[in-house]
Amino acid sequence: MSSPLLTPELLRRLEQFQLLAARRAKSSAKGERRSRARGQSVEFADYRDYVPGDDFRYLDWNLYGRLERLFLKLYEEERELPVRIFLDASESMTFGEPRKFDFARQVAAAVGYVALSGFDRVSVIPFPELAAERRLQPAAASQPPERAARMAELAARGALRSVRGKRSAIQFFANLSALTAGGSGNLNQALRRGALEARQPGVAVLLSDFLDPAGYESGLSALVARGFQVDLVQILAPEELAPAAFGDLRLVDSETGAIQEVTFGRYRMKAYQQTVQNFLQRLREFCQTRGINFFTASSNTPLEELLLKQLRKAEVWG
Amino acid sequence: MHFLAPAGLAFAATIPVVVLFYLLKRKRVVKLVSSTMLWQRFLSETQASAPFQKLRKNWLLILQIILLALGVFALSRPYFAAKAKPAELRVIILDASASMQATDESPSRFEKARAEALKWVDSLAGSDQMVILLAGANAEVKQSATSEKASLRRALQACLCSDSPTRLLPALRMAESLVRDQKNAEVHLFSDGAAPELNDFESKDRPLPLIYHRVGKGSNNLGITGLDARANPEDARQRAVYANIGNFSTNSLETEVELLLDDRLLERRPLTIPAGEAAPQVFLATQSRDGVFTVRLTAKDDLAVDNQASIVSLLPKPVKVLLVTRGNRFLEKALRAAADMELAVAPNLTGAAAGFDFVVLDDVAPATWPQGNVLAIHVVNTNWLENVASVEGPPIVDWRTSHPLMRYAAFDNVQVKESYTAKTPSWAVSLADAPQASLILAGDLGRQRLVWIGFDILESNWPLRVSFPIFIANAVEWLNPANAKTSQLLVKAGEPFRLGLDRSETSAQVTLPGGQTRLVPIDPNASEFVFGDTAKQGVYRLRIGTNDMVFCVNLLDAAESNIKPRDELQLGKYTKIRATSMQRANMEVWRSFVGLALLVLLGEWWYYHRRTV
Secondary structure, three states: OOOOOOOHHHHHHHOOOOEOOOOOEOOOOEEEEEEEEEOOOOOEEEEEEOOOOOOHHHEOHHHHHHHOOOEEEEEEEEEOOOEEEEEEOOHHHHOOOOOHHHHHHHHHHHHHHHHHHOOOOEEEEEEOOOOHHHHHOHHHHHOHHHHHHHHHHHHHHHHOOOEOOHHHHHHHHHHHHHOOOOOOOOHHHHHHHHHHHOOOOOEEEEEEOOOOOOOOHHHHHHHHHHOOEEEEEEEEOHHHHOOOOOEEEEEEEOOOOOEEEEEEOHHHHHHHHHHHHHHHHHHHHHHHHOOOEEEEEEOOOOHHHHHHHHHHHOOOEO | OOOOOHHHHHHHHHHHHHHHHHHOOOOOEEEEEOOOHHHHHHHHHHHHOOOOOOOOOOHHHHHHHHHHHHHHHHHOOOEEOOOOOOOOEEEEEEEOOHHHHOOOOOOOHHHHHHHHHHHHHHOOOOOOEEEEEEEOOOEEEEEEEEOOHHHHHHHHHOOOOOOOOOOHHHHHHHHHHHHOOOOOEEEEEEEOOOOHHHHHOOOOOOOOOEEEEEOOOOOOOEEEEEEEEEEOOOOOOEEEEEEEEEEOOOOOEEEEEEEEEOOEEEEEEEEEEOOOOEEEEEEEEEOOOOEEEEEEEOOOOOOOHHHEEEEEEOOOOOEEEEEEEOOOHHHHHHHHOOOOEEEEEEOOOOOOOOOOOEEEEEOOOOOOOOOOEEEEEOOOOOOOOOOOEEEEOOOOOEEOOOOHHHOOOOOOOOOEOEEEEEOOOOOEEEEEEOOOOEEEEEEEEOOEEEEEEOEOHHHEOHHHOOHHHHHHHHHHHHHOHHHHHHHHOEEEOOOOEEEEOOOOOOEEEEEOOOOOEEEEEOOOOOOEEEEOOOOOOEEEEEEEOOEEEEEEEEOOOHHHHOOOOOOEEEEOOOEEEEEOOOOOOOEEOHHHHHHHHHHHHHHHHHHHHHHHO
């Protein structure tokens, strides 16, 4: 990575934020998040009657003085908030100027950094996984630099499965930078799998263009059903919002190789943009009915605009 | 199936062009995109979601609709009904007189009239027919009734403008006979209206459906309207050339008048003529041999043809006269008074009187009648006259003052004791009449020119009257064959040139002013040579047998030189035809639509490519 994912200035400002989880953390690991579990912390939660065997240190002697009954003070157990970042690394993300994938990595880095700053566990799940055929390609395997890069990316992907602590941030950024995009992604499959794999639900941040012919509904439903609080950032390239190519076109899908012949001119721009808006509207409505935070951004949107204004306004963090 | 405009089928050549356009394969640009998903949705939303879609503003669609509309318009053969009623027969009369050469219209009145007439040909509807008459020196049918536009156009294109005065009357008569039995007929006259003789035109049954299309707008013209060359009465060695120059414009005009003898400039004089007036000019010139005097105006005006006129001037020759008389001092003295007279007196005539220009028979019946011109006094020749009777003391009740012989000769107070009278024969005109019959006759009988006086002048008091010597002087001039010949050598444009033949000839060669030569065959029995192709003015050279001679054709017509276009034609005594402003009728405009459609087609193709590339 030649340039850092996030500028020091932006990192400094992000440090002030903390991911806001609407639900209590359900992680079993201790952390800084309030949870439903009772345990040791400074946050008072409730009283209960003393039963023999309880730790005397938690008896409320003031109450005993007034009521002559023994009550035990209960405290909230503070636990960590698992943050899962689903990062679309399919071929379609390599388009756009700047590339959608670069933008997605920056957003992922920012979300990850905020989470790490709040002692939350961060998992970055790039999908699709490095495909088996890509991994075992003899031609690719025979070339040492290619092979070395692949090995490095595999290692980075492994390292990104679980990151905790602010000190890991540098390594976290490095690993994010090592990721590459390619291949055909299956959004639904990746999300369902992520929902199943998660031991505790937490915050799920989904960074994708959602341009998957198979759709996104079942994947998102699975995440919501598992109890995730889902934040969704759709990233589209400027040329997808307003194509600059006109004339008689033979369009080739970068992921599926499907061919679509289109005669396109400026006079049909409006119709195309209406199609895009319809697509976004459907996604937005789907998200609203399931309590999913939905954001859409063009890959040339200033990062600060999305991170410091939109996400903050939507109380993804604060 | 018939086609009114078969040339229109040539437009079918555009069909392969359109097909070619569609044969051209569209070259698609291959482009890798992140995902075709949005495009598929876009296509499905814009195209296949419903059998009908909302009509978008698409220039291609609009252009194609315009194209189709224009094509349909063209196929329906639209036309403007204008003001004209549909006519079954239209007679086009094209005035080809000299004044139509005026250049106040560009390029000339005649061309303008022709163009107008061509528009009417174009407007000819379906089965309607058209006749084209050219009113030049003669009325000529250039195209008989037809609805074939190509023939009509060809006929109009073949029309030529002449230098002759307007002769609309025969053309109108011809047109009237053509439209007489037609219900819906129109006669379209394209003229400047300089046609004075139309007063004589009377429609037979119903008014002529004449539509007068006036051509011309200006009247800026100077013209020579009269020309003559004679011996100078004051100095016999000189010739006096008389020219009358008229200004027909509304402004005073300046010009120079040049006199040329055989293309040699003799005199030039500047001249200013007030508007609407004429300036008679007399030039005196010495002439050593026969030649052609030409008077030329140098001013530039709208009509060039009347700016030059020529006249043949033959040197005067002594006139040789044989007087056959038993003694008549009055007559002899009167004859001798004429200029250049070589008089021979004889008591009787026995031979053919060869070598004399004319013979005077004074109360002597000759043994052999002379072959040449004769002044016969109190003699009877039954070859000349019929029903000759003798009358005692006939009073002279009338005489024809307009005849050249009677110029300044009045028969007041002339008494005659006894006279022969004769019924006026067909070859002669009566100059002096008694109540019973003619006393004096004059005319041309065959090649002979005859003057017949029925009474013996010595048995009348006529020799004592002043009219007698004048009459004799007039007779000498009239009977002199040289003078008769000179008058024949000046011909008005469009009128035939006539020349009496002394002996039989088989052919003559005429060189026209333009340099072309015409070989004219002559009937060996003919007594006269007639040449009719005198539409162009100028000097004509004639070679007949071994003789070479020159004759001049001139316009010399004040009515024609007055080129001011007339707003109104006086047709007959009571009818006036106003110039119409009516334009051509039933103008078909499908050609314009087709032209527009072609343009739209090209525009559509251009737009389509500009949009997609």
